[in-house]
Amino acid sequence: MKTVSTNAMAGIDRETREAVAALEQALRWRIEGEVRFDLYSRMLYSTDASNYQIEPLGVVIPRTYDDVRTTLELAREHRVPVLPRGGGSSLAGQAVGRAVIIDFSKYLNELLEIDPSARLVRVQPGMVLAQLNARLRRYGLMFGPDPASADRATIGGVIGNNASGSHSILYGMTADHLVEAHTLLSDGSELTFRPLPWEEVERRAASESREGQLYRELLRLRAEYGEAIARDYPKHWRRASGYGLPVLLEPQLNVARLLASSEGTLAVGLEYTLALVPVPRHTGLVLLQFDDLVAAMEAVPSLLETSPAAVELMDGMLIRLTREQPGYAPRIAFLRGNPEALLMIEYFADSESELRAKIDRLLALTSEKRLGRDPLAILDRQQQADVWAVRKAGLGLLYSIRSDFKPIACIEDVSVPVEHLADYVREVLRLVAEHGTTAAFYAHASAGCLHVRPLVNLKTAEGVRIMRALTEGSLELAKRFGGVLSGEHGDGLARGELNPLLFGPTLYQCMRELKAAFDPLWLLNPGKIVDCPPLDQNLRYGPDYRPLEPKTFFRFAHDGGFLRAIEMCNGAGVCRKLSTGTMCPSYMATRDERDTTRARANVLRNALAGRILTPRHFTDPRTYEVLDLCLSCKACKTECPSSVDMARIKSEFLAQYYAAHGTPLRARAFGHIHLLNRIGSRTAPVSNLLARSPLGVVGKRLLGIHPERDLPTFARxxxxxxxxxxxxxxxxxxxxxxxxxHDTFATYNYPEIGRATVALLEAAGYQVLVLERRRCCGRPMISKGLLRDAQQLARENVALLAPFARAGIPIVGTEPSCILTFRDEYPDLLPDSPDVTAVAERSFLIDEFLARAVEHEGLQIPWRSDPGPRVLFHGHCHQKALVGIKHTMTLLRAAGCQVEESGAGCCGMAGSFGYEAEHYEISRKVGADRLFPKVLEQPDDAVIAVMGVSCREQIAHFTGRRPFHVTEVLAQRLDRKHH
Structure with missing residues (x-):
C-alpha cells in the first residue's frame, strides 16, 4: 500500500479509499473508542484556528491507551497517516491534514499523579492546561508556560507547539519543563524518554531493540551535524521553528525535549511528566501608554532592567476593537485616552512591600527616561484579571472585524532578540505598507515575540499573493535580525515550507533525518515541519471560495449578512473552554467537538461554500443534528472574542430547515406557548388537573416532553x-x-412576579402602565425558528410601544429573554421599521432600570433597615450575555441582602430545550456542572434568586429547592411604612 498524500485537497484514488475503508472496519471491530469516518465528522475536523482546511480521512476518539496502540498498528498496516490532536487551536495548520485524526481531548484527559514536594505532575495528553492549573492551585503550584489558549489547549498540544506565553522571561518554554514522556512511535514501539547521561545513551544504543536503533541514529546525528548545529542554528532562545536540534548538544539527552515543537510528527504521547513552579504570591501590573508603536518597542530593553515577570503589548487597533466588543469593553473601561501602543508590565513578589518597591522603581525609571505616558499601577486582582483576559483574547478580538479583510497569520509569530525589536517592528511596518495594508501588533514584547496580523482578504487571488509575499518578507526579517519564524506557534502549513531557507540545507537535512529516525514510514502528521506543501495551498478560503448567500429573515446587518456572521468564527476554539463562563454549555457537558460553536459554524459555512459538504447539506438532517444541542444561550455573542451569535444563526437555520422539511408540531406548540398558557390560565384549575392526569401524560408523549418534567402550573x-x-x-x-x-410566564404562570414588580416600581415612585393589548415578545418563536410569525409579533409590539418610547417612557421587563429581544433581535427582524430603534433604546430589564436610576438620577428606594437574607443569585444566560448581572447584585446588596453570585454557567433548561425528551440528560449534565452543586450546598435559610423562569424550573426540578425571582426578593425587602 502506498502512503496517503497530505497535499490532496479533494479526492483520493481507489487504492487509498480501499485502504481507508479497511482501516475503518478494523477499527470498529477492535477499539473501545469512537470511530467517525462519516462525511460530517471529517468536515468538523478539517479546520483548526489557522488559514487552512484539509479534509481528514477519518477521526478516532480513543478511550484507552490500547485504542491508541491499535489505531497506530492498523494505520501502519494500511500505510495511512495519523495526526494526534487536542483542542484544535493551532494557528499554523498543524492540527489539519489528510490523515486519521486521533482526538485525545474527550477521554484521555486525566491528571494521573501529583508529587508536590518534587514539584512534578503526570498527566494524559488530552488534559486542558487551565484545568491542570486549577487542580494544582491547592498545592500552590502551576505549570509555568501560559499560552493565551490555556483555557482550551491540551497538554499534548502545548508540548507539540513548545508553548510559552507571557511569562517566558521567567519560565522559558514548555521544553524546559518537560521531564518525561511515555510515547508510541509509528511502528508501535512504546518508549519512555527521560534525561540520560550520554554514557547511558551509548550503552542503550548498543541494543538491537527499537530504542537502541533510535539512540544510534541520534548519536549519529550528533556526531555528523553537531558542529553545524552549534554554529548555524538560530541563537535566539524563544523559538518554536523546526526541530529542537540543540537538544542533541546538551550535557544530558532527554528525547522528551525533542518532542516539544515537533507538532506530533515524531511520536504520539500517552503520558507526560511535567515540572511545576510556585504560584506567585503577589502580582501587580503597570500600564504604560505610547503614541507610537516603535517608541514602545524602543522602551522594552530599559523596562527589562526592572526584572519584570512579563512585558506585553497591545496596539491601538486591539484597544479600539476591545472597546467595541460588549463582552470585553468593561474590562478596560478604566483606560483613558487612545494610545497607539500599550505595554503591560507585570511584577511578581513575595510581599506587598516588595511588589510596591518594584513598581516604584519602574515609575521612577519611566519618569527619568521619559518612557511612555500616563503610567497606571493596578494591584486589584480582579482588575488585573480583566486586563489579562483582554490581552489573551487578542486574536479573537481582532477577528471581530466585520469585513472580508481579516487579520491573517503570515508574519504572525516571528521572534527576534529584544535589542532588535524596535528595528524589526519598523521594518514590518514598512513591509506591510508596501503591500497596501495595515497590521495589528500584540503579544510578548519581553521575549521579542510579536504576533503581527496584517489585514488581508484571502478570498481573492491578490490577497493570497500578498499573504505569500508577507510571509517571505518576514523570513528575510527574521534572518536579518537573528530570529526565527516562530516564537511559539510552530511551523505547520503556514511556515513549514520556508524551513529550508530559514535553517539552510545542512540543518534542514538533519531535520529530515531526525524525522526518519523516529518515523521511517512518514506516517505521523507528515508535511508539517519538513517536506511541507506550499503555504498558499489548502486554504480555508482562497480565490475559488464562492459560497451561496441564502435569503434570510434576519438581516444580519451588523455582520454584513448571514454568511459573514458564520464566517466570524475563526476556529480558535474558545467555545471549548471548560468550567468557566457560560459558552458553550453543551460542549462542557459532552466534551465533543460536534457540540461546539465552532462545529456549528463549520457545518454551515462548508455547506454554503461547497467545501467538503455541498449546498444541499445546508438543510440536511445531519446539519440539524450538529446544531441541535445549541441551547441558544447567547454566551458566544459575549464570551467569544469574535462575537459569533450562534443563537441567532441557529434561529435562522431552523427557519430555513423547516421551510424545506416542514415545521414539527412540538416547535409550533412551544413557539406559541403564549397562546397555550393563556388558554391554560383561563381554564384553571381544570387545566392543571388535566396536565397531571393520564391525558397529560399522553400529551407529553405526543409533544416529546420528558416524562419526568412537569410544565409550570397555570394561574387562576x-x-x-x-x-x-x-x-x-x-x-x-x-x-x-x-x-x-408583562411576559407570558409572569402573566399566566407566576403572577407573583408581576405583582412584586409593580410593588417595587411603585415604591420607587413610578406609575406602572400595563398594556393588555401587548403581544408575546416572539422569543419562543425565534428560538424555534418560526421567524415569520415572530416578525409579525414584532411589528405589532413595536407599533404598540413606539408612542411610549418616543415620549421617553421606559419599557421594563422581568424575563430577560423576553425584554432583551426588543434590543437584540427586533432591530434585525425589522430593519426598515422607523420605530424599532426607539423601542430598543427604551427597553430595560427591571434591575438594570432601577440600578441606573439609583446611580444616575439619585433614586431612593425605601429598603428595610434590618439585615436581609443570605441570597445565592443565578443570572439568566441572556442577561449575562447582553446586560450583565452587576445591576442585580447592586440592588440586592442595597436591599440589605448578603448576596453571592452562583459562578455557574447555563442552568441547562434554555426555554423548552430541557423539557424535550432527547435533551433531558444533556440538560441535567449542563446544570450539574456547577449550578446544582452550588445550590445544594446552600443552608436551608438561604434564598435562591433567579431572573429567568427557565432557571427557576430547572433548579426546582433537579435540586428540590424553590427559587424566587429577584423582584420577589427585593419586594420582600421594601419598607412598607414608607410605601
Whole structure:
C-alpha cells in the first residue's frame, strides 16, 4: 500500500479509499473508542484556528491507551497517516491534514499523579492546561508556560507547539519543563524518554531493540551535524521553528525535549511528566501608554532592567476593537485616552512591600527616561484579571472585524532578540505598507515575540499573493535580525515550507533525518515541519471560495449578512473552554467537538461554500443534528472574542430547515406557548388537573416532553386581570410612568412576579402602565425558528410601544429573554421599521432600570433597615450575555441582602430545550456542572434568586429547592411604612 498524500485537497484514488475503508472496519471491530469516518465528522475536523482546511480521512476518539496502540498498528498496516490532536487551536495548520485524526481531548484527559514536594505532575495528553492549573492551585503550584489558549489547549498540544506565553522571561518554554514522556512511535514501539547521561545513551544504543536503533541514529546525528548545529542554528532562545536540534548538544539527552515543537510528527504521547513552579504570591501590573508603536518597542530593553515577570503589548487597533466588543469593553473601561501602543508590565513578589518597591522603581525609571505616558499601577486582582483576559483574547478580538479583510497569520509569530525589536517592528511596518495594508501588533514584547496580523482578504487571488509575499518578507526579517519564524506557534502549513531557507540545507537535512529516525514510514502528521506543501495551498478560503448567500429573515446587518456572521468564527476554539463562563454549555457537558460553536459554524459555512459538504447539506438532517444541542444561550455573542451569535444563526437555520422539511408540531406548540398558557390560565384549575392526569401524560408523549418534567402550573388569576381588577395604585407617579411589559410566564404562570414588580416600581415612585393589548415578545418563536410569525409579533409590539418610547417612557421587563429581544433581535427582524430603534433604546430589564436610576438620577428606594437574607443569585444566560448581572447584585446588596453570585454557567433548561425528551440528560449534565452543586450546598435559610423562569424550573426540578425571582426578593425587602 502506498502512503496517503497530505497535499490532496479533494479526492483520493481507489487504492487509498480501499485502504481507508479497511482501516475503518478494523477499527470498529477492535477499539473501545469512537470511530467517525462519516462525511460530517471529517468536515468538523478539517479546520483548526489557522488559514487552512484539509479534509481528514477519518477521526478516532480513543478511550484507552490500547485504542491508541491499535489505531497506530492498523494505520501502519494500511500505510495511512495519523495526526494526534487536542483542542484544535493551532494557528499554523498543524492540527489539519489528510490523515486519521486521533482526538485525545474527550477521554484521555486525566491528571494521573501529583508529587508536590518534587514539584512534578503526570498527566494524559488530552488534559486542558487551565484545568491542570486549577487542580494544582491547592498545592500552590502551576505549570509555568501560559499560552493565551490555556483555557482550551491540551497538554499534548502545548508540548507539540513548545508553548510559552507571557511569562517566558521567567519560565522559558514548555521544553524546559518537560521531564518525561511515555510515547508510541509509528511502528508501535512504546518508549519512555527521560534525561540520560550520554554514557547511558551509548550503552542503550548498543541494543538491537527499537530504542537502541533510535539512540544510534541520534548519536549519529550528533556526531555528523553537531558542529553545524552549534554554529548555524538560530541563537535566539524563544523559538518554536523546526526541530529542537540543540537538544542533541546538551550535557544530558532527554528525547522528551525533542518532542516539544515537533507538532506530533515524531511520536504520539500517552503520558507526560511535567515540572511545576510556585504560584506567585503577589502580582501587580503597570500600564504604560505610547503614541507610537516603535517608541514602545524602543522602551522594552530599559523596562527589562526592572526584572519584570512579563512585558506585553497591545496596539491601538486591539484597544479600539476591545472597546467595541460588549463582552470585553468593561474590562478596560478604566483606560483613558487612545494610545497607539500599550505595554503591560507585570511584577511578581513575595510581599506587598516588595511588589510596591518594584513598581516604584519602574515609575521612577519611566519618569527619568521619559518612557511612555500616563503610567497606571493596578494591584486589584480582579482588575488585573480583566486586563489579562483582554490581552489573551487578542486574536479573537481582532477577528471581530466585520469585513472580508481579516487579520491573517503570515508574519504572525516571528521572534527576534529584544535589542532588535524596535528595528524589526519598523521594518514590518514598512513591509506591510508596501503591500497596501495595515497590521495589528500584540503579544510578548519581553521575549521579542510579536504576533503581527496584517489585514488581508484571502478570498481573492491578490490577497493570497500578498499573504505569500508577507510571509517571505518576514523570513528575510527574521534572518536579518537573528530570529526565527516562530516564537511559539510552530511551523505547520503556514511556515513549514520556508524551513529550508530559514535553517539552510545542512540543518534542514538533519531535520529530515531526525524525522526518519523516529518515523521511517512518514506516517505521523507528515508535511508539517519538513517536506511541507506550499503555504498558499489548502486554504480555508482562497480565490475559488464562492459560497451561496441564502435569503434570510434576519438581516444580519451588523455582520454584513448571514454568511459573514458564520464566517466570524475563526476556529480558535474558545467555545471549548471548560468550567468557566457560560459558552458553550453543551460542549462542557459532552466534551465533543460536534457540540461546539465552532462545529456549528463549520457545518454551515462548508455547506454554503461547497467545501467538503455541498449546498444541499445546508438543510440536511445531519446539519440539524450538529446544531441541535445549541441551547441558544447567547454566551458566544459575549464570551467569544469574535462575537459569533450562534443563537441567532441557529434561529435562522431552523427557519430555513423547516421551510424545506416542514415545521414539527412540538416547535409550533412551544413557539406559541403564549397562546397555550393563556388558554391554560383561563381554564384553571381544570387545566392543571388535566396536565397531571393520564391525558397529560399522553400529551407529553405526543409533544416529546420528558416524562419526568412537569410544565409550570397555570394561574387562576393571571397578572393582567389582577392588575385590572384588584390592584390599587400605591404611588402618585412622582417619577413618571413606566410600561411594564408583562411576559407570558409572569402573566399566566407566576403572577407573583408581576405583582412584586409593580410593588417595587411603585415604591420607587413610578406609575406602572400595563398594556393588555401587548403581544408575546416572539422569543419562543425565534428560538424555534418560526421567524415569520415572530416578525409579525414584532411589528405589532413595536407599533404598540413606539408612542411610549418616543415620549421617553421606559419599557421594563422581568424575563430577560423576553425584554432583551426588543434590543437584540427586533432591530434585525425589522430593519426598515422607523420605530424599532426607539423601542430598543427604551427597553430595560427591571434591575438594570432601577440600578441606573439609583446611580444616575439619585433614586431612593425605601429598603428595610434590618439585615436581609443570605441570597445565592443565578443570572439568566441572556442577561449575562447582553446586560450583565452587576445591576442585580447592586440592588440586592442595597436591599440589605448578603448576596453571592452562583459562578455557574447555563442552568441547562434554555426555554423548552430541557423539557424535550432527547435533551433531558444533556440538560441535567449542563446544570450539574456547577449550578446544582452550588445550590445544594446552600443552608436551608438561604434564598435562591433567579431572573429567568427557565432557571427557576430547572433548579426546582433537579435540586428540590424553590427559587424566587429577584423582584420577589427585593419586594420582600421594601419598607412598607414608607410605601
Amino acid at each position: 388569576v393571571p397578572f393582567d386581570r389582577w392588575f385590572r381588577e384588584q390592584h390599587v395604585p400605591q404611588t402618585d407617579g412622582l417619577r413618571g410612568p413606566v410600561v411594564y411589559f
